[in-house]
Amino acid sequence: MSEAESPLRFAVVGCGVIGRHHAAVITGRPDAELAAVVDPVPSAADELAAQYGVTAYNDLGDVLARDDIDGVALCTPSGDHAEQAVLALRAGKHVVIEKPLDVDLVAAARLAEVANRSTASATVISQHRFDPATEVVRAAVESGKLGRLTSAVASVAWWRSQSYYDSGAWRGTKAHDGGGALINQSIHTIDLLIWLLGDPVEVTAYSACLAHDGLDVEDTAVAVIRFDSGALAVVHGTTAAYPGTSARLQVHGTHGSAIIDDDRLVYFHAGGSGAEAPAYGGGDTNQAALVLPAQDTGPSAGAEPSALSNAHSLQYADFLTAIRTGTEPLVTIAEATKTLAVILAIYDSAARHVPVPIPSAASTGG
Numbered sequence: 001m002s003e004a005e006s007p008l009r010f011a012v013v014g015c016g017v018i019g020r021h022h023a024a025v026i027t028g029r030p031d032a033e034l035a036a037v038v039d040p041v042p043s044a045a046d047e048l049a050a051q052y053g054v055t056a057y058n059d060l061g062d063v064l065a066r067d068d069i070d071g072v073a074l075c076t077p078s079g080d081h082a083e084q085a086v087l088a089l090r091a092g093k094h095v096v097i098e099k100p101l102d103v104d105l106v107a108a109a110r111l112a113e114v115a116n117r118s119t120a121s122a123t124v125i126s127q128h129r130f131d132p133a134t135e136v137v138r139a140a141v142e143s144g145k146l147g148r149l150t151s152a153v154a155s156v157a158w159w160r161s162q163s164y165y166d167s168g169a170w171r172g173t174k175a176h177d178g179g180g181a182l183i184n185q186s187i188h189t190i191d192l193l194i195w196l197l198g199d200p201v202e203v204t205a206y207s208a209c210l211a212h213d214g215l216d217v218e219d220t221a222v223a224v225i226r227f228d229s230g231a232l233a234v235v236h237g238t239t240a241a242y243p244g245t246s247a248r249l250q251v252h253g254t255h256g257s258a259i260i261d262d263d264r265l266v267y268f269h270a271g272g273s274g275a276e277a278p279a280y281g282g283g284d285t286n287q288a289a290l291v292l293p294a295q296d297t298g299p300s301a302g303a304e305p306s307a308l309s310n311a312h313s314l315q316y317a318d319f320l321t322a323i324r325t326g327t328e329p330l331v332t333i334a335e336a337t338k339t340l341a342v343i344l345a346i347y348d349s350a351a352r353h354v355p356v357p358i359p360s361a362a363s364t365g366g
């Protein structure tokens with residue numbers, strides 16, 4: 001590796017569940033290096049810093065002032081993301097922002113403005129876009145092999161205990177988590193839905209908190225989304241489905257269908273012609289094992305965070321390449337704003353009991 005290609009030095013900001021994962025991912029990559037960690041809770045910062053032999057800080061400003069740090073990974077409560085990303089970009093640091101981009105579209109638009117003027121790059125974590133199963137389905141959609149997309153179902157039926165919500169003062173709060181089961185847990189599957197189906201235009205939704213105490217957010221929500229293309233989708237997201245089953249995405253079109261369940265391609269059929277098929281379709285049509293023969297059969301996506309796949313590392317690879325080549329990463333602030341806008345529109349529809357138009361990326365600053 002030449003000097004110009006020496007590993008980029010990152011600080012992990014927020015040493016909780018996902019911050020520890022970022023520290024491991026950065027350390028495991030040849031093109032990145034962990035240089036520091038930050039957490040206002042001294043024991044959290046000290047423990048992670050000691051594990052990797054790096055410096056611990058308690059204030060983001062201290063790492064932003066260091067010239068030998070190239071980027072930061074924001075793994076803090078969701079409501080802090082945009083504000084911290086603005087500070088980092090203004091200090092000339094590249095930024096990896098954990099999902100969601102933020103909890104507020106105004107803050108997201110402000111960040112987009114700063115990012116557009118910055119020489120530093122930013123990406124928002126949406127690691128499941130990098131799953132092999134997602135790549136197969138995305139390629140089939142892009143090449144038209146599924147035909148005209150007609151409908152989709154995104155369902156995340158997980159369980160989070162009361163102790164999960166009690167484990168951090170920010171969890172399950174409107175101000176810092178932005179919402180509940182949708183914006184925190186189901187966001188990955190909703191992001192894939194939007195990435196595959198295109199521009200959403202209107203949503204109608206219901207939400208409720210049915211299995212947890214003390215939350216001012218939903219633990220269960222259902223929505224229907226109408227897309228610009230005419231396609232229709234159902235969203236179902238919950239952390240009240242004991243013991244927790246799977247995150248599932250079904251995409252259906254006139255020439256094929258695909259089902260991803262817990263990051264694995266469980267059904268795939270593409271390139272058929274619905275017009276020529278028997279009246280009721282059918283037959284032994286599953287090509288999943290042919291198009292993706294070696295699939296990870298590891299733990300389910302809703303399991304312990306320690307069971308996270310290597311998809312974060314794949315997203316770092318994409319981001320580091322984008323920085324080095326001066327290109328856009330796959331998940332831009334505009335892309336993440338689109339997903340945030342859909343989730344906030346679902347909340348708005350559920351709160352007001354009316355269909356809600358989804359603002360276009362242009363009007364949200366994305």
Ligand SMILES: NC(=O)c1ccc[n+]([C@@H]2O[C@H](COP(=O)([O-])OP(=O)(O)OC[C@H]3O[C@@H](n4cnc5c(N)ncnc54)[C@H](O)[C@@H]3O)[C@@H](O)[C@H]2O)c1
Pocket residue numbers: 013014015016017018019038039040041044060075076077078080098099100125127168184305
């Ligand atoms: N991509 C994924 O699969 C995934 C998984 C889990 C969490 N997340 C996201 O990561 C973020 C953090 O979630 P978590 O589960 O790790 O939460 P957590 O509560 O376990 O950790 C958050 C940490 O941030 C620290 N913190 C708070 N304010 C800070 C500040 N101003 N500067 C630095 N550190 C600060 C807290 O002390 C805590 O240690 C959330 O936005 C969440 O949605 C993403």
